[in-house]
Amino acid sequence: MKLEKYRDQIYSCLRCAFCFDQEQGEGQKICPPYATYGLESYGARGKLTIARALIDKEIEYDKDVAERIFACTECEACQEQCFKYLPLTEIYAAMKEDLAERNVLPAGLSDVLEQVDEFGNPYKQSAEKRLAWLRNRERVDQKADVLFFVGCTTAYLRRGIARSSYQVLDKLGIDFTILGNEQCCGHPYIAAGKMDQAKETASTNLESISRLGIKTVVFACPGCLRTFKEDMPRLLGEPLPFETMHLTEFITEELAKHPAKLKKLSRVVTYHDPCNLGRHMEIYEPPRELIEMIPGIRLVEMPRNRDNSFCCGNGGFVRYDYEDMSVESELDRFSEAEATGADAVVSACPACQSGLLDAKSKAGSKVEVLDILELLAKALQDE
Ligand code: SF4
Ligand code: SF4
Numbered sequence: 001m002k003l004e005k006y007r008d009q010i011y012s013c014l015r016c017a018f019c020f021d022q023e024q025g026e027g028q029k030i031c032p033p034y035a036t037y038g039l040e041s042y043g044a045r046g047k048l049t050i051a052r053a054l055i056d057k058e059i060e061y062d063k064d065v066a067e068r069i070f071a072c073t074e075c076e077a078c079q080e081q082c083f084k085y086l087p088l089t090e091i092y093a094a095m096k097e098d099l100a101e102r103n104v105l106p107a108g109l110s111d112v113l114e115q116v117d118e119f120g121n122p123y124k125q126s127a128e129k130r131l132a133w134l135r136n137r138e139r140v141d142q143k144a145d146v147l148f149f150v151g152c153t154t155a156y157l158r159r160g161i162a163r164s165s166y167q168v169l170d171k172l173g174i175d176f177t178i179l180g181n182e183q184c185c186g187h188p189y190i191a192a193g194k195m196d197q198a199k200e201t202a203s204t205n206l207e208s209i210s211r212l213g214i215k216t217v218v219f220a221c222p223g224c225l226r227t228f229k230e231d232m233p234r235l236l237g238e239p240l241p242f243e244t245m246h247l248t249e250f251i252t253e254e255l256a257k258h259p260a261k262l263k264k265l266s267r268v269v270t271y272h273d274p275c276n277l278g279r280h281m282e283i284y285e286p287p288r289e290l291i292e293m294i295p296g297i298r299l300v301e302m303p304r305n306r307d308n309s310f311c312c313g314n315g316g317f318v319r320y321d322y323e324d325m326s327v328e329s330e331l332d333r334f335s336e337a338e339a340t341g342a343d344a345v346v347s348a349c350p351a352c353q354s355g356l357l358d359a360k361s362k363a364g365s366k367v368e369v370l371d372i373l374e375l376l377a378k379a380l381q382d383e
Contacts, residue, residue: 002094002101003051009086010051019044019078019088025303025310028332031078032313033071035332036325041068044078044088051091054098061095066104069095071325073318074191075311076279096193105192108320112188117197120183121152122317130182133159134166137180144177146250147214147242149205149228151221151350152184158350164377165220165247171380172254176218179208185224190231191317198227199235206232209242216243218250220373222276222283222349223315229281246277248286248348248372255293262379264296269375270342271299272333272356273309274349287348287372294379300340310336312347314355326355327362334359337367344368346375 003010020031020043029035034043041050050068053059072092079088099105105113112122120127131140133155148169154162169176186201209217219225228244271291277283284306291299304310313319313329334356337345345367347353356369 001054002097003054003091006051006087006091006094007055010048010055010091012084013045013048013052013086014084015045016083017045018081018083020046022081024308025336028304028310030081030310032073032075032311032325032329033322036322036328037071042071044082047072047092047095048086048088051095054095061099061102061104063104065095066099066106069099070106070109070316071318071322073275073311073313073315073329075275075315077275077311080279080307093190093193096191097195098193100193106321109188109192109317112317112320113192113194113197116184116188121156122184122188123152123156125156127181130155131178131180133162134178139176140178141180141212142177143213144175145215146174146176147209147212147217148176148178149185149217149219149224150178150182151219151224153223153350153354154220155182158353158371161220161350161353161371161373164371164373167377168247168251168373168380169218172251172258172260174254177212177214181208185227186231187223187227188317190227195235198231202232202235206236206240214242216245216250218245218247220247220348220350220371222246222274222281223351226276226280246281246283246286246348248290249283251376252286252289255290260380262294263381265294265375265379266296267344268298268300268342269344269346269370270302270337270340271305272302272312272337272345272347272352273306274347274352275309275311275315277348278309279307290372290376291346294375300342302336302340304336312352312355314351327358330355330359331362334363334365334367338363338365342367344370344375346370346372348372
């Protein structure tokens with residue numbers, strides 16, 4: 001049992017409730033599943049109580065345990081607040097691995113995995129369509145210093161982010177390429193605890209990237225970045241032979257070295273911190289610096305921001321099994337963004353953009369939902 005490794009940490013939980021039963025902003029709960037379902041077993045303390053009962057052999061892994069453990073957007077709000085600094089997301093990951101080993105996975109997530117197995121992406125799309133957003137293929141599979149790893153959600157569902165990322169890198173004169181045979185980064189396998197399949201995918205991507213002599217891989221998707229940065233070295237047992245960066249970090253550095261002319265955009269925007277980018281990788285300031293570099297833009301913060309940000313409800317592939325939780329969370333977050341008076345909510349993640357766009361349409365709102373790359377591409381357009 002993978003969970004056994006965390007016996008001491010699980011036993012040291014104080015049952016203090018800092019991780020789930022507290023309120024932020026205007027009295028909202030910090031944990032999406034606890035906020036939606038209202039039962040302690042969906043929050044961190046409840047998940048640890050389940051973990052302890054499993055270790056003590058009072059219960060066994062079954063579909064009821066799976067229902068609680070997979071109801072988690074991996075937002076890390078609980079870990080941020082834990083009074084004992086317990087590695088909560090690692091403990092949940094160990095439980096997912098144990099559940100995957102026993103083949104007890106939620107139905108929606110199982111379907112996602114089947115699609116990744118068959119199509120190389122979670123959206124049942126052909127490999128040929130992966131680069132359908134690209135106007136010409138002159139940059140594909142070229143030797144270059146920088147690789148833009150597009151990722152499934154950006155390539156198939158949020159093509160505006162893919163095109164904008166390309167335009168921004170091109171405008172800044174970056175020597176970059178794109179893989180012609182890019183595979184899913186493996187994040188869905190990791191979210192389901194299927195580490196062998198995640199390792200296989202990691203090796204395939206690593207092989208393709210290594211052929212091109214890449215020094216830095218850049219990402220628009222924080223989920224892909226987290227998979228490369230945190231999971232791949234652990235899965236492959238060695239450090240990656242290149243640097244990995246989110247595009248907001250990379251572009252902030254590039255603009256500091258080679259300032260570019262940014263067009264004035266008279267707008268008031270608010271910024272939603274993606275959990276994978278913020279709490280997981282502590283990238284809070286580069287997106288804000290980039291927004292504030294654009295002349296004419298005013299950035300207004302939501303009450304819950306940076307490490308206190310609230311999840312949009314679309315992490316960890318939960319939408320396929322817990323749609324009510326995803327919708328409730330995205331509406332909660334979108335209404336917080338709307339209340340700032342901003343005319344656009346900007347994020348830096350294709351999955352967050354999908355959730356926020358769904359909330360916008362459900363709320364019938366005029367507030368625009370933009371990715372930060374889309375905003376930058378507008379600012380870099382010729383007058
Ligand atoms: S990671 Fe987020 S969703 Fe999961 S238990 Fe912690 S606070 Fe709740
Ligand atoms: S905050 Fe940490 S120590 Fe306190 S109940 Fe939650 S998991 Fe346990």
